[in-house]
Amino acid sequence: MLEGPVFDRLWGIPGAGYAGKMLSMAAKKFGLKCKIFMGAKDIKRQRPNVEAMRKNGAEIVPVTTGSQTLVDAVSECMRYWVSNCDTTHMCVGSTVGPNIFIKICAWSTAQISRELMKQVKEEFGKVPDKLKLINCVGGGSSAAGFWNEFLNTRAQFIGVEAGGPKKSKLHAAPLTNGSKIGILHGAAQYVIQDKEGQIGSTESISAGLDYPGISPLHCFLKDAKRARYTSASDEEALYAYQLVSKLENISPSLEPSHAFAEAIKLAPKLKSSEVIIVNSCGDSLKDKDIIKQKLGSYIR
Amino acid sequence: MKSKIALAFDNCKKEKRPALITYTVAGDNTKNNSLKILNKISKHADILELGFAHNTPIADGGQIQGSSHRALKNGIKLKDVFQIVKKFKKNNLKKPIILMGYFNLIFQNGENNFLKNCKSSGVDGLIIVDLPYPENKSFANKCKKKSINFIQLLSPTTSKERMKKIIKDSHDMVYYISMLSTTGGKLKVSPKKILENYNFIKRINPKKNYVIGFGITDKTISSLKSADGLVVGSLLCKTITNSLKMRQNPVTMLDKVVYNLKKKII
Numbered sequence: 001m002l003e004g005p006v007f008d009r010l011w012g013i014p015g016a017g018y019a020g021k022m023l024s025m026a027a028k029k030f031g032l033k034c035k036i037f038m039g040a041k042d043i044k045r046q047r048p049n050v051e052a053m054r055k056n057g058a059e060i061v062p063v064t065t066g067s068q069t070l071v072d073a074v075s076e077c078m079r080y081w082v083s084n085c086d087t088t089h090m091c092v093g094s095t096v097g098p099n100i101f102i103k104i105c106a107w108s109t110a111q112i113s114r115e116l117m118k119q120v121k122e123e124f125g126k127v128p129d130k131l132k133l134i135n136c137v138g139g140g141s142s143a144a145g146f147w148n149e150f151l152n153t154r155a156q157f158i159g160v161e162a163g164g165p166k167k168s169k170l171h172a173a174p175l176t177n178g179s180k181i182g183i184l185h186g187a188a189q190y191v192i193q194d195k196e197g198q199i200g201s202t203e204s205i206s207a208g209l210d211y212p213g214i215s216p217l218h219c220f221l222k223d224a225k226r227a228r229y230t231s232a233s234d235e236e237a238l239y240a241y242q243l244v245s246k247l248e249n250i251s252p253s254l255e256p257s258h259a260f261a262e263a264i265k266l267a268p269k270l271k272s273s274e275v276i277i278v279n280s281c282g283d284s285l286k287d288k289d290i291i292k293q294k295l296g297s298y299i300r
Numbered sequence: 301m302k303s304k305i306a307l308a309f310d311n312c313k314k315e316k317r318p319a320l321i322t323y324t325v326a327g328d329n330t331k332n333n334s335l336k337i338l339n340k341i342s343k344h345a346d347i348l349e350l351g352f353a354h355n356t357p358i359a360d361g362g363q364i365q366g367s368s369h370r371a372l373k374n375g376i377k378l379k380d381v382f383q384i385v386k387k388f389k390k391n392n393l394k395k396p397i398i399l400m401g402y403f404n405l406i407f408q409n410g411e412n413n414f415l416k417n418c419k420s421s422g423v424d425g426l427i428i429v430d431l432p433y434p435e436n437k438s439f440a441n442k443c444k445k446k447s448i449n450f451i452q453l454l455s456p457t458t459s460k461e462r463m464k465k466i467i468k469d470s471h472d473m474v475y476y477i478s479m480l481s482t483t484g485g486k487l488k489v490s491p492k493k494i495l496e497n498y499n500f501i502k503r504i505n506p507k508k509n510y511v512i513g514f515g516i517t518d519k520t521i522s523s524l525k526s527a528d529g530l531v532v533g534s535l536l537c538k539t540i541t542n543s544l545k546m547r548q549n550p551v552t553m554l555d556k557v558v559y560n561l562k563k564k565i566i
Contacts, residue, residue, distance in 0.1 A: 065365065071356065078358045079482045085457065086480060183404040184356060186430060196377055197408035198355045 017042070017049025018208070018282060019093025019141075024058035034058040037077040039069040042207045048286045067201055070094075070139070070211045074185050094139025095215035098186035102215060109145025116277070117149040130274040131155040132266070135281070136258040137229065138162065138172065138208050140215030142281040147227070156228070158266075159218060160258045162204035163231035170203035174214050175222050175229035184213040190222075205234035205290060206254035208282065232261035238294055240264055241284060251300050253282030254290065304396040304424050305449050306472040308346045309509040309528055318525050319346040320562050321511055323400065323533030325367040326350050326384050327376030329540055329550055334371075338388045340555040342395045344562040348388075349427065349531065352381045352401040359429045361484035363534035366541055378409055382421040389422035398425035398451065411439055415446050425449030427475060433466045444471060451475050454501060456489075467505050475531070476501060478514045484534025487515035491523035498527055518557070522564040532561055 020036040027034030036053055040062040043050050050060055061080075066072040074096065081090040092101040095109075120127055133150060135143035137159035147157045161173035171177060174190040182191040184199055192200035192212040204210040221227035232240070240260035245251040252260060259278045267276060284291065288298040302310070312319040322345040326334050338348055353368035353376055360368065385397055399418065406414045406428065418426070426443060428436065433452060440450035452470040454463055455477040467474060476498055479489040494512060502510055512524055513531030524530055536554055543553040 066355070075356055075358045079361070082359070083481045083485060180408070183402070183407055183430065185358065193404070193408070195408065197405040198372070199404075 017046040017053065017286060019091070020058070021049050021052050021056075023091050023093070024053040024056035027058065028056045035061055035080070037061045037063055037073045037080070039067070039071075039073045039207075040064045041068040042070065042073070042210075045290055046207050046286055047289055069202070069207065071184075071199065071202070071213075078185065094141040094211075095144045095217050096139040096185055096187065096189075096211070096213060102187070102217060105141050106144040106148065106215075106217060109141050110148035112142070112145045112279070112281075113147060113149035116146065120277075124275070127153045127155060128275045129154060130271075132158055132274070132276045133279070134158045134160065134259045134263050134266075134276060135279045136160050136162075136206075136209060136255045137175070137214065137218060138206070138211050138255065139213070140218045142255075142279060143227075144215060144217050146279045146281075147221075151226070157221065157226065158259075158262060159221075159227055159229040160262045161214075161229060161231040162202075162206055162209035162258060163233040163236070164203045165205070165234045168203055170201055171231065172202040172204045172210050172212065173229075173231035174212065175218065176231040181219070182213075187213075187216050189213045189216045189219050205237060205294070206258065206287075208253075208255040209258065230262060232258040236261040238291075241291070242295070244280075245284065245300065250280055251284040252280045253284050254287045255282050256280045303447065303449055303472050304394060305347060305398070306509070307394075308396050309472070312346055312529070315566075317565050318527050319509075319511065319529035320344065320558070320565060321347040321349060321398075321513075321529050321531040322536060322558055323349040323351060323364075323513075323531060324536055324540075324554070325353055325364065325371045326381040327353065327371030327374045328367040328537070329370050329544055330374055331376065331380055331384065333551055335384050335387055336551045337554050338384070338397075339391070340551055341558040342388075342392050344555075344558045347396045347398060347529070349398045349400050349533070350381065350385065351533075352376075352378060352399055352405060354402040354405060357402065357429075359482055361482040361534060363484040363537040363541065367537040370540075378405060378414075378417070382417045382423075385423055386421040393422070396424040397422065398427060398449070399423050400427040401429070403428050403431040406439075411442060415442060415448065418448055419446055423448060425451055425471075425473065427451045427453070429453075433462075433469070437469065440469065440471075449473055453477060456480060456497060460504075463501060464504055467501075467508060470508060473509045473511060473529070474501075476510055476512050478512050478516070481514055483514055484537075485515050487517075487520050491520060494524065495526060502528075518561055518564065521561055525565045530565065532558075535561075 063073045063076045095102045095105045135146045137143045164171035179190045182193045184191045237257040241257040263278050292298045353371040443450040449471040452466045453475045478494045509528045511529030512527045517535045540550045543550040
């Protein structure tokens with residue numbers, strides 16, 4: 001009933017804008033039109049990434065419904081996609097949404113753990129017996145990629161969700177806070193919601209983690225007790241960002257700063273034979289506006 | 301025993317016209333008004349779809365999102381939706397009502413509990429937008445056991461092979477989505493093309509009742525009247541929005557619009 005579709009467009013949804021940046025580069029390379037759906041709030045707070053996407057020729061579509069963050073951007077991108085799926089591919093920048101999108105995303109991000117495995121073997125000769133891989137978790141794409149090659153080793157996985165502001169009741173940590181299973185964006189998952197089943201609001205300093213659900217992959221890893229999940233507050237993440245930027249030659253964005261916060265908590269309790277690897281999955285430059293606002297200045 | 305939905309289609313066939321199916325959201329613009337609206341428009345409509353609002357409605361365009369938003373702002377809960385159905389059915393026992401919404405609300409309510417509430421309030425059928433075939437098989441079977449119609453969805457991207465399976469497992473009514481769109485999109489496919497697809501589907505099993513929805517307004521409805529049924533939703537939600545803007549009574553406004561729609565398919 002359908003003629004052969006011609007795909008000449010890529011539409012995507014990033015939270016923090018990193019996936020959108022990559023997508024806009026790919027679209028530019030292959031001469032495809034590219035639309036990026038982003039919550040209006042995220043467009044404001046992730047300005048540097050948005051500018052990079054525009055430079056690559058992508059059209060940024062601000063989403064002004066609901067909380068104006070990732071959850072609404074995913075909804076809106078799905079709406080556009082069902083209306084245009086004869087000419088358009090949807091690219092989801094996280095391991096969320098219906099089955100196939102999770103697989104595509106996790107397979108792609110898994111490259112980082114293939115590289116990590118190589119580096120770990122070069123450094124230690126083998127996978128250390130006591131190895132902790134710590135990663136922030138919003139939708140869960142970077143953690144899924146970071147852990148993938150290590151699933152069949154004894155490495156411990158620790159996922160760090162966004163605990164939100166210290167005194168706020170809002171957070172984006174459905175696994176840590178025992179949210180119930182619900183259905184969001186075409187997949188069953190632990191998700192922040194009320195008794196009726198209305199999806200709950202979230203709050204986090206980090207745009208990339210500000211999502212009420214969590215990848216079904218991580219729900220499975222939690223239920224199977226293969227990974228452990230915890231959260232870090234906005235304040236803890238900011239402190240970790242400052243400490244790591246001061247002591248190390250890197251400057252993590254606010255997403256991995258959540259993972260560093262957990263490493264900072266854990267490290268004093270460990271023996272020197274134990275190894276921690278934190279995935280610094282983003283650069284602070286994109287968060288300079290937020291950091292400036294919170295700490296008064298941004299120094300890299 | 302034939303379902304009320306099947307009987308409604310039988311009646312329309314006798315009158316040689318399609319069934320007029322309306323969609324409004326429970327609690328829009330108030331709980332009371334949505335009941336009044338159902339009472340009024342049921343004089344012209346053959347089957348009433350009633351939406352139970354969800355705050356992440358991924359299949360809905362702007363108009364229905366607006367209605368859902370108003371309903372949720374009014375604090376609408378599932379129990380209120382069932383109350384509205386119950387009150388409506390008191391005076392309109394024979395008029396079929398179909399609840400339409402997203403699966404998470406049913407999932408949280410508990411499938412069995414939800415169906416029990418459907419049964420006791422008089423719900424005749426269900427359209428669950430984000431519970432596709434074959435994932436809906438077990439829930440659809442539960443519905444069948446309770447004599448509640450589970451309405452399967454077909455779209456222009458559904459393969460023939462898949463259509464056959466879906467239709468085989470369908471109940472009295474099957475919903476064909478006219479085009480690639482969310483609800484309330486502009487009809488971007490010609491009515492001729494839609495009817496071509498429709499007739500193709502109809503031939504798979506002519507005994508089932510097929511309705512066409514998405515993008516149907518007072519301007520396009522008459523060109524599709526050879527179908528078994530036609531669903532109008534976003535136009536009605538838009539009517540409520542406009543009547544609120546112009547400080548008119550949404551109940552009387554909707555009554556007029558639905559009356560007008562009916563006239564165009566007789």
